[in-house]
Amino acid sequence: MKISVDVDCTPEEARRFMGLPDMTAVHDAYIDKMKKTIEEGVTPDALETMMRNWMPMGEAGMNMWRTMFDQIGRAGGSTSK
Structure with missing residues (x-):
């Protein structure tokens, strides 16, 4: 038997329901x-x-950021003002 439940709520409502802290001020x-x-x-x-x-x-996260900013830098460098 398989039972599915769909919950329609906002992220704020889900956070409160699960008892997670409100990190809005930190963000x-x-x-x-x-x-x-x-x-x-x-x-x-x-x-x-x-x-x-x-x-x-960690290093994996830094590599992700480095790659993203390298791509942004190349895209920004190719435009002329």
Whole structure:
């Protein structure tokens, strides 16, 4: 026998139902700091250091970020202003 249950709820409702903490303030602070850093200008080395400090994801995670920013850099470098 197989029983399926569909639950229609928002992410906020699911978080509360499961008893997970509300990380909205932490997320907002993180995004604000990231925006401020980018607006002030950031070098690739500074960005890598910042990511290592903020996101303890290990080497695999850093490689993902490095690849993403390399692709963005190449795409941004090919446009002319």
